[in-house]
Amino acid sequence: MTDRAVVVVRAGALTTVQDLGRTGYAHLGVPRSGALDPAAVRLVNRLVGNPETAAVLETTVDGCALRPRCAVTVAVGGAPCPVRVDGRPAAWGTAVRVPAGSVLDIGAATRGLRAYVAVGGGIDVEPVLGSRSTDLLSGLGPPPAAEETVLPLGPDTGTGTGTGTATAVRGSVDAPPWPGPPDELVLRVRLGPRDDWFTAAALRTLVARAYRVSSASNRIGLRLEGPALERSRHGEPASEGMVLGAVQVPPDGRPVVFLADHPTTGGYPVVGVVREVDLGAAAQAVPGTPVRFTPVR
Amino acid sequence: MSSTAPRALRVGERALLVELAGGEETEAFHAELLRRRAAGALPGVREIVPAARTVLLDGVADPDRLAAELSGWEVGPIPARVGGAIEIPVRYDGPDLAEVAALWGVSVEAAVRIHAAAEFRVAFCGFAPGFGYLTGLDERYGVPRRATPRTAVPAGSVALAGPYTGVYPRSSPGGWQLIGTTDVVLWDTGREPAALLTPGTRVRFTAEGATTGGGR
Numbered sequence: 001m002t003d004r005a006v007v008v009v010r011a012g013a014l015t016t017v018q019d020l021g022r023t024g025y026a027h028l029g030v031p032r033s034g035a036l037d038p039a040a041v042r043l044v045n046r047l048v049g050n051p052e053t054a055a056v057l058e059t060t061v062d063g064c065a066l067r068p069r070c071a072v073t074v075a076v077g078g079a080p081c082p083v084r085v086d087g088r089p090a091a092w093g094t095a096v097r098v099p100a101g102s103v104l105d106i107g108a109a110t111r112g113l114r115a116y117v118a119v120g121g122g123i124d125v126e127p128v129l130g131s132r133s134t135d136l137l138s139g140l141g142p143p144p145a146a147e148e149t150v151l152p153l154g155p156d157t158g159t160g161t162g163t164g165t166a167t168a169v170r171g172s173v174d175a176p177p178w179p180g181p182p183d184e185l186v187l188r189v190r191l192g193p194r195d196d197w198f199t200a201a202a203l204r205t206l207v208a209r210a211y212r213v214s215s216a217s218n219r220i221g222l223r224l225e226g227p228a229l230e231r232s233r234h235g236e237p238a239s240e241g242m243v244l245g246a247v248q249v250p251p252d253g254r255p256v257v258f259l260a261d262h263p264t265t266g267g268y269p270v271v272g273v274v275r276e277v278d279l280g281a282a283a284q285a286v287p288g289t290p291v292r293f294t295p296v297r
Numbered sequence: 298m299s300s301t302a303p304r305a306l307r308v309g310e311r312a313l314l315v316e317l318a319g320g321e322e323t324e325a326f327h328a329e330l331l332r333r334r335a336a337g338a339l340p341g342v343r344e345i346v347p348a349a350r351t352v353l354l355d356g357v358a359d360p361d362r363l364a365a366e367l368s369g370w371e372v373g374p375i376p377a378r379v380g381g382a383i384e385i386p387v388r389y390d391g392p393d394l395a396e397v398a399a400l401w402g403v404s405v406e407a408a409v410r411i412h413a414a415a416e417f418r419v420a421f422c423g424f425a426p427g428f429g430y431l432t433g434l435d436e437r438y439g440v441p442r443r444a445t446p447r448t449a450v451p452a453g454s455v456a457l458a459g460p461y462t463g464v465y466p467r468s469s470p471g472g473w474q475l476i477g478t479t480d481v482v483l484w485d486t487g488r489e490p491a492a493l494l495t496p497g498t499r500v501r502f503t504a505e506g507a508t509t510g511g512g513r
Contacts, residue, residue, distance in 0.1 A: 026344040026355070028492045029422040128486050138426050139467070140486065193306035193314045239423060239430070241346030241353025243312045265348050265423030273309030 003069045004156075006119060008149040009103055010065035015145040016219075017123050018116075019055040022131035022140070026264040032244060033135035034260050036219060036283030037114055040078035044118035047075035047095045054122030054154070055132035057145070059115045063106035064145065066117070070100045072153065073120035079112030079284055080180055112181040112284035121154035136219050137261040181284035185213065187257065187274045188296045189247060194237060194269035198249070202229040206247075206255070206271060207295050214254075215287035220263075221248075221256040222282050224291055228253025229271060239265045245274040247293075257282060303372075305364035312355040313364055319350060320420060320432060321375070327352050327496060329372045339363075347421045347496045349430070382416060382499035385464065387455050389413075389504055391475035393443070397457060400440050409504055411438065412476065417462060417500040422492070427466035427484025429494035434460065446472030453479045455502065462502075464494075477502075 008015070020041065021034025035041040035058055042052040057064065063081055068074075075095045076083050083090045084105040090096045098104050106115055125132050125142045134141040145151070195203060211226035229249050242248070246258040248268045257274055259282070274282070275296065285291070301318040303326055308314050317323040327347040333339055343356035357363050389409040398408035417433035434457075442458045447470065450456070454465045456473030463473060466483035479502075483493050494500065 023343045025426075026346045026353075027422060027496055028426055029424060029428050030426045129491065140426065190307070190309055193308050238349035238351070239421070240314060240348040240351040241344075241355075243308055243353070243355055245309055263423065264346060265421065270308070273312075275310060 003100075004121065004124075004153040005070075006066045006068045006072065006104075006151050006153065008064065008145045008147060008151065009067050010063075010105070011145045011147055011149070012059050012062045012064040012106075014060040015064040016058050016134035016136070017055050017125055017142050017145075017151070018058040018133045019131055020053055021133055021260060022129050022135065025129055026241065029138070029264050030129060030140065031135050031137050031261050031264060033131065033133040033137075033141065035116065035133070036260055037078050037116065037280040039280050040114075040116045041118075044075040044077040044116045045122075047077070047093075048073045048118045048120045049095075050118055050120065050122050054118065055125065056119075056123065057117040057151075059106060059117065061113055062108040063115055064117070065103055065105040066151075067103050068098055068100060068119070070153075072098050072156075074098055074104060075118045076106055076115055077118075078114050078116040079109035081109045081115050082107035113286055114283055119153055121156045124152045124154040133260075135261055137263060181281060181286075181289075183289070185281055185285045185289050185291045187278050187282065187291060187293050189272040189274050189293045190296055191272045192270075195271050197231055197233045197237070197269040198271055199230045199232045202231070203271070205229060207293050211255070211291040211293075213285045213287050213289040213291060217287065219259055219261040221258050222285070224255050224257070226254065226291075229255065231269075236267050237269055239267045242266045242270070243273060245276055245279055246270045247272045247274060259283065302368045303370075305360075305367055307360055307364070308353065308355075311357050311360065312353060313357055313360050315352045315354070315367065317350055317352070322372075323347055323350055323352060324418070324420070324497065325372050325375050328376055329370065330354070332373065348423070349420065382501045383493065385455075385479050385481050385500060385502050386505040387413070387477040387479050387502045388506060389477040391455065391477045393456075393474040394476045397440055397474050397476055401438055408476075412462070413502050413504045415502075417502070419494045419496050419498040419500065420461070421496055422494065424463075425466055425469060425484075427492045427494065428463055429483075429492075429496075429498070429500075431462040431494075431500055432460055433500075434462065436460065440474050442472040443474060446470055447475075450475065451478070453481070453483075455479055479505075 018035040021032045211224040214223040216223045304316045306314045346353040398405045415433045417431040419429040450471035452467045455477040458473040
């Protein structure tokens with residue numbers, strides 16, 4: 001059914017298809033990938049009546065614009081941003097009905113970085129190894145959206161009423177309060193497995209000093225500016241498996257927190273691992289945001 | 298157990314990194330983990346990632362308990378492979394072949410014979426989907442990475458770095474020494490399995506169209 005699709009009118013800085021990721025293939029070198037802010041994905045999917053695992057669009061900084069070929073129910077969440085349907089303001093963070101042929105414009109994030117757009121039925125591109133996510137490290141999944149990209153939709157699960165106007169519709173949950181990204185990013189970190197590669201002073205520095213989010217951050221890692229962490233051992237460890245949230249320290253001493261598209265093995269020591277529930281906020285932290293690591297056991 | 302008992306390190310909330318004494322021990326321990334998972338003994342574990350001297354387990358419900366248990370495990374032997382090694386035909390025409398031969402102190406023809414005579418094993422994968430780190434060359438044939446990585450290494454390049462041989466599944470930047478080219482497809486998501494090389498796979502490289510008599 002070719003009319004169950006949305007057409008990208010404005011792709012924005014970086015708009016990708018994402019779901020909850022591609023687990024189970026790390027031993028073949030396949031990154032987990034998936035949305036950087038999975039809580040936002042679960043929420044926007046619930047708002048339009050999709051299963052939490054449905055694929056959505058993840059935008060970066062300046063949103064995107066879409067023209068559905070059929071009437072659809074959409075919900076925009078994650079980073080707060082203006083939402084318009086044919087130029088008229090529409091609600092953020094709740095289900096909205098968009099008529100066929102209208103333009104849904106997701107504007108620039110007013111706070112945070114990444115907005116998520118769920119469409120009723122989900123983005124139904126062909127899954128690769130069990131996921132529809134775009135993996136920017138290894139090039140799996142659909143390429144980032146471009147102007148004129150046609151994104152097929154799955155069968156409508158039908159929470160909308162199809163009135164033909166851009167009206168808010170009631171999803172399976174009401175719009176919940178969402179505090180928005182914090183002014184300071186606090187990342188709870190558990191030291192190890194290679195904390196013994198660093199001096200005691202470096203471990204104190206990690207949890208006592210302030211870092212800032214670098215503009216070189218991307219879906220692979222949150223790069224940080226701040227004091228370098230000094231090694232107590234030299235050379236490089238043999239390549240070993242890496243997890244989401246690993247705080248890897250390359251030779252320049254500035255920590256990198258691994259996000260969804262991180263490599264599955266790596267040869268720089270991992271000083272600690274950030275709690276997974278804290279990584280959604282990390283994905284919304286704009287360059288320059290202060291970062292503090294706080295130790296947990 | 299013995300002094301070579303595996304050592305498990307905590308990695309965040311739900312993962313363990315198990316350190317082994319060497320490559321053989323890592324292969325045996327990895328095989329043991331796969332047996333135990335197949336028997337349902339590792340519920341929730343979603344990734345088992347072998348590497349040079351470690352195996353990572355991700356998705357472990359109670360890492361401290363598993364860490365305490367596994368040091369006492371009886372690790373079985375490396376399973377015997379049924380059937381032969383995968384054969385990868387190679388044109389030994391890489392731009393770094395002469396340099397590698399010089400590093401080994403042999404002629405180009407001898408370097409090809411040495412590489413094509415070895416039996417390799419995929420120690421682990423990483424870097425890119427379908428990229429295997431293959432061991433099998435004698436220790437004395439280790440080579441350094443190139444001082445300046447190439448910005449684009451063609452897909453199918455057969456390359457050396459450290460103790461490893463690898464084949465680039467797709468074009469990418471890379472710092473390995475390129476010794477040849479193959480037309481074999483390493484990675485194809487339209488195929489089941491997508492990866493030709495998975496940890497433990499045996500591999501032989503055969504010299505294609507050779508006048509050198511490689512691939513005995």
